[in-house]
Amino acid sequence: MNSQPLLQIEDLSIDYIIIGGSIKAVRNVSFNICEGEVVCLVGESGSGKSTIGLAIAGALPENAIIRSGKIIFKGKNLLNEKSKNKKIDNIMIVFQDPAATLNPLFTVGEVISDVIRSHLQIRDKGKIREKALEAFRMVELPDPERIFNSYPHELSGGMLQRVVIAISLSTNPKMLIADEPTTMLDVTLQAQILDLLLNLKKKLGLSMLFVTHNLGVATEVGDRIIVMYGGEIVEEASSSNLIDNPLHPYTRGLLECIPRTHIRHSRLKHIPGTVPDLRNPLKGCIFSDRCSEVMDVCRVVKPLLKEYSKNHKVACHLYLEEER
Amino acid sequence: MKRFREQRVVFSLIVKKPISLFSLLIVVSFIVIGVSAPLIAPYPEDAWGLTYNVEKRFLPPSIEHPFGTDALGRDVFSRVILGSSFSLIIAIGVIGLALIIGVPVGVVAGYYGGRVGTILMRVTDMFLAFPPLLLAIVLAATLGRGLLNLIVALAISWWPWYSRLVYVQTNTVKNMPYIDSAKITGLPSLKIMTKHVIPNALTPTFVQAALDMGSAILEAAGLSFIGVGVKPPTPEWGLLVSEGWQSINYAWWIAFFPGLAILVTVVGFNLLADALRESADPRIRRTILMRLGVKQ
Amino acid sequence: MKAELMKIKDLKKYFPVKTGLFGKIVGYVKAVDGVTFNIGLGEVVSLVGESGSGKTTIAKCLLLLERPTYGQILFNGNDITQIRGKNLKDYRRNVQAVFQNPFLSLDPRMNVYDIVSEPVKHHMKLPKKELYEYVSKLLEIVGLDKSFLDKFPHELSGGQAQRVAIARAISLNPKLVVLDEPTSALDVSIQAQILNLLAELKEKMNLSYLLITHDLSIVRYISDRVLVIYLGKIMEEGPSEHIFNEPLHPYTQILLSSMPDPFTKEIREKTILRSEPPSPVNPPRACRFHTRCPYVMDICKEEEPSETYYRVEHRVFCWLYLKK
Numbered sequence: 001m002n003s004q005p006l007l008q009i010e011d012l013s014i015d016y017i018i019i020g021g022s023i024k025a026v027r028n029v030s031f032n033i034c035e036g037e038v039v040c041l042v043g044e045s046g047s048g049k050s051t052i053g054l055a056i057a058g059a060l061p062e063n064a065i066i067r068s069g070k071i072i073f074k075g076k077n078l079l080n081e082k083s084k085n086k087k088i089d090n091i092m093i094v095f096q097d098p099a100a101t102l103n104p105l106f107t108v109g110e111v112i113s114d115v116i117r118s119h120l121q122i123r124d125k126g127k128i129r130e131k132a133l134e135a136f137r138m139v140e141l142p143d144p145e146r147i148f149n150s151y152p153h154e155l156s157g158g159m160l161q162r163v164v165i166a167i168s169l170s171t172n173p174k175m176l177i178a179d180e181p182t183t184m185l186d187v188t189l190q191a192q193i194l195d196l197l198l199n200l201k202k203k204l205g206l207s208m209l210f211v212t213h214n215l216g217v218a219t220e221v222g223d224r225i226i227v228m229y230g231g232e233i234v235e236e237a238s239s240s241n242l243i244d245n246p247l248h249p250y251t252r253g254l255l256e257c258i259p260r261t262h263i264r265h266s267r268l269k270h271i272p273g274t275v276p277d278l279r280n281p282l283k284g285c286i287f288s289d290r291c292s293e294v295m296d297v298c299r300v301v302k303p304l305l306k307e308y309s310k311n312h313k314v315a316c317h318l319y320l321e322e323e324r
Numbered sequence: 325m326k327r328f329r330e331q332r333v334v335f336s337l338i339v340k341k342p343i344s345l346f347s348l349l350i351v352v353s354f355i356v357i358g359v360s361a362p363l364i365a366p367y368p369e370d371a372w373g374l375t376y377n378v379e380k381r382f383l384p385p386s387i388e389h390p391f392g393t394d395a396l397g398r399d400v401f402s403r404v405i406l407g408s409s410f411s412l413i414i415a416i417g418v419i420g421l422a423l424i425i426g427v428p429v430g431v432v433a434g435y436y437g438g439r440v441g442t443i444l445m446r447v448t449d450m451f452l453a454f455p456p457l458l459l460a461i462v463l464a465a466t467l468g469r470g471l472l473n474l475i476v477a478l479a480i481s482w483w484p485w486y487s488r489l490v491y492v493q494t495n496t497v498k499n500m501p502y503i504d505s506a507k508i509t510g511l512p513s514l515k516i517m518t519k520h521v522i523p524n525a526l527t528p529t530f531v532q533a534a535l536d537m538g539s540a541i542l543e544a545a546g547l548s549f550i551g552v553g554v555k556p557p558t559p560e561w562g563l564l565v566s567e568g569w570q571s572i573n574y575a576w577w578i579a580f581f582p583g584l585a586i587l588v589t590v591v592g593f594n595l596l597a598d599a600l601r602e603s604a605d606p607r608i609r610r611t612i613l614m615r616l617g618v619k620q
Numbered sequence: 621m622k623a624e625l626m627k628i629k630d631l632k633k634y635f636p637v638k639t640g641l642f643g644k645i646v647g648y649v650k651a652v653d654g655v656t657f658n659i660g661l662g663e664v665v666s667l668v669g670e671s672g673s674g675k676t677t678i679a680k681c682l683l684l685l686e687r688p689t690y691g692q693i694l695f696n697g698n699d700i701t702q703i704r705g706k707n708l709k710d711y712r713r714n715v716q717a718v719f720q721n722p723f724l725s726l727d728p729r730m731n732v733y734d735i736v737s738e739p740v741k742h743h744m745k746l747p748k749k750e751l752y753e754y755v756s757k758l759l760e761i762v763g764l765d766k767s768f769l770d771k772f773p774h775e776l777s778g779g780q781a782q783r784v785a786i787a788r789a790i791s792l793n794p795k796l797v798v799l800d801e802p803t804s805a806l807d808v809s810i811q812a813q814i815l816n817l818l819a820e821l822k823e824k825m826n827l828s829y830l831l832i833t834h835d836l837s838i839v840r841y842i843s844d845r846v847l848v849i850y851l852g853k854i855m856e857e858g859p860s861e862h863i864f865n866e867p868l869h870p871y872t873q874i875l876l877s878s879m880p881d882p883f884t885k886e887i888r889e890k891t892i893l894r895s896e897p898p899s900p901v902n903p904p905r906a907c908r909f910h911t912r913c914p915y916v917m918d919i920c921k922e923e924e925p926s927e928t929y930y931r932v933e934h935r936v937f938c939w940l941y942l943k944k
Binding site: 044045142156157158159186187188189190191192194195213214215216217218219220243253254255257258259260267268269270271272274275 | 670671777778779780807808809810811812813815816819834835836837838840841874875877878879880881882883892893894896897
């Protein structure tokens with residue numbers, strides 16, 4: 001990384017308030033995203049990956065509290081009071097269910113025009129429409145004029161997801177956050193959308209934070225993959241490094257769970273146990289109660305995320321030299 | 325208790341806010357007084373309207389008679405207390421009967437759909453087309469005065485609302501995979517409806533019904549006031565108000581206190597309804613929860 | 621060659637499309653349009669397809685949640701499409717199902733004991749004590765201990781809830797269990813646990829499975845045979861090894877290559893479908909897939925391809941393999 005990273009997450013901790021306590025959903029998470037880079041946050045339910053995405057986009061629910069940490073975008077901490085009032089028009093977010101994101105009472109043309117008008121401060125109707133159609137063309141939508149005048153229910157799931165991506169791109173964002181954008185789509189549509197996102201990354205130099213539970217999808221789109229478990233980062237590496245040499249027992253377990261299409265298994269390996277209760281996270285390593293290679297120190301001391309080799313960090317006592 | 329996780333959350337949300345707690349207290353007091361009235365009324369024969377004390381007529385409120393006495397020398401306080409029993413009976417009777425009619429109609433219409441559903445819901449719609457109070461008045465007048473007739477008349481004007489509510493809920497529930505699972509198990513339709521559909525479809529209707537009791541009391545009072553409800557000397561609040569109406573200028577307490585009873589009870593139910601609706605709204609819930617959480 | 625349990629012959633299911641005040645029928649959604657296949661004793665057959673393919677409708681017809689518009693379903697030689705009363709009850713003992721989302725397929729107001737004992741109570745007359753023992757045994761078989769008996773679905777994790785659903789499905793010792801996306805709603809690590817359980821149960825109880833899914837990776841792990849469905853018709857059928865190693869139909873090839881697989885990212889050549897899937901109300905004439913097929917020829921647009929056997933037990937519906 002030659003220059004300052006586009007996005008810096010520093011020691012971020014987020015809780016959800018519930019009756020009788022709080023869920024420590026994200027704990028002391030730090031990572032960076034550089035310009036033109038696609039970083040995938042991978043984890044299962046309860047890992048905290050979605051929470052981080054929402055926090056960056058400023059879309060956290062009302063009962064979420066940011067306990068500590070900084071979200072620094074282009075040098076400015078987004079969590080400061082002053083920045084809160086400015087529109088985050090450089091970071092846009094795409095969600096899992098496009099139909100839920102779009103108001104069924106408005107045509108998609110009206111929605112995208114609204115966004116362009118408010119974010120880019122353009123008044124001229126003609127110019128707005130031009131920009132809108134340009135965005136639709138960029139996401140390879142056939143017949144952008146007809147789409148402009150359509151209501152969400154008239155469009156298919158795949159088209160809607162493209163429309164939502166187009167809306168996000170219409171404001172020329174520096175960074176796109178995608179929260180499971182293809183989970184609800186059929187596998188052939190998913191391949192189309194992932195292909196589109198990769199093309200956009202190349203064409204526009206777009207940075208992306210891609211949140212997913214699917215390691216396969218992560219390796220398709222990601223330059224770097226960050227594996228999360230129970231609110232913490234357990235491993236961070238370039239996609240090839242992660243797949244070729246998974247270090248953390250959780251990452252290894254996750255990879256082994258995936259049935260391979262070109263091999264017939266006799267029995268799938270699986271990770272015994274269940275996801276942790278984040279109302280009272282474990283004191284030591286968050287994975288210690290499910291880890292097949294757990295040591296005494298794991299239950300007591302939390303392993304810090306440390307660099308193991310170039311482009312490969314891991315938070316695991318197995319790799320911390322001092323303990324050996 | 326585990327089945328009622330949701331109810332516990334709602335309960336704790338209600339008791340934490342002063343107004344909703346107050347409304348809950350009103351409703352609970354109403355029920356307690358209604359149930360125990362025959363025992364706690366200081367002048368039971370007065371309450372039942374069995375006495376005539378000439379010398380005690382039109383006495384203003386005092387220590388022996390906190391609400392004064394009426395045109396026949398009867399203790400108004402006792403009559404109002406016993407009136408709560410009648411209001412309770414009316415509330416439970418009307419709403420109960422309306423549910424007994426409305427729920428099966430709604431469930432069957434929703435579960436089977438098709439022609440059966442259409443016919444049942446058209447009948448429901450026909451009833452709903454009448455202004456409810458007007459329908460109740462006409463029915464009550466036709467059936468004649470009396471407690472039972474009053475309850476029946478109100479229930480007949482009330483059931484379509486529940487039928488509609490249940491119909492809508494049933495439409496959602498019937499498409500649930502657990503209903504498919506019940507079908508695959510081989511359960512007959514009747515069993516599926518009673519065991520799986522009704523328990524899951526009934527909650528909103530049930531909540532609505534519990535709170536409708538306030539409105540039922542009000543409507544019954546209204547009907548009795550205009551003379552098509554209960555017969556004298558039943559100490560129903562509406563009838564008490566109408567009895568005290570003629571003497572309102574010189575013996576205001578005879579109509580005032582029953583009227584106050586109606587007001588407080590119905591407002592109590594309505595505030596509780598608001599509190600319940602608020603607690604069901606997820607956004608308000610989160611705000612309340614957040615405030616609770618931060619305090620902790 | 622396994623003994624036949626079920627023969628599905630030319631199954632069709634059309635849903636009428638009604639408009640207007642009087643519900644005039646203006647067309648039909650041809651969800652299933654002539655499907656023929658068999659399921660053998662102790663065999664796992666997978667129906668693979670995307671949304672709109674008709675795979676779920678086929679399952680519903682086999683489960684008699686819908687009655688077919690046309691065609692036969694033979695169970696042990698008897699056509700069950702019109703059965704009622706006692707015959708229907710007997711059929712139900714033999715054909716059960718596990719659905720995608722266990723929190724929707726389990727009645728939220730019933731506890732685990734009630735849920736699992738319900739089918740048993742309906743079909744068998746067991747005294748209370750024996751019923752209790754029987755249900756406890758069922759839970760044990762699926763890996764849950766007695767403490768789960770009085771829990772409610774909302775107190776269970778996704779994996780545990782799905783185990784309860786499986787316990788209920790096997791409670792009557794069925795011959796066939798329809799699995800409709802049984803692991804799609806679960807985390808990857810739990811998916812593996814459940815798949816292992818299903819494989820184990822199949823061996824122990826000599827069950828047949830009809831697996832409905834869009835996730836090809838789990839198909840490979842557990843199926844003997846695979847059917848690829850597109851817009852209500854079979855495109856290809858064969859033993860799973862053949863389908864995965866040598867997919868014949870262009871649609872099958874595209875499905876396989878669209879799947880994100882972390883391990884084969886570099887080797888795989890991707891064919892991305894560029895267009896939108898057509899609607900099942902007005903499916904394309906002749907070959908259903910011709911509007912999106914990269915190898916489309918003139919004849920594909922004129923005539924529907926008939927069945928060809930490429931090898932023993934591997935058949936395909938495609939002009940590429942028919943000699944004209």
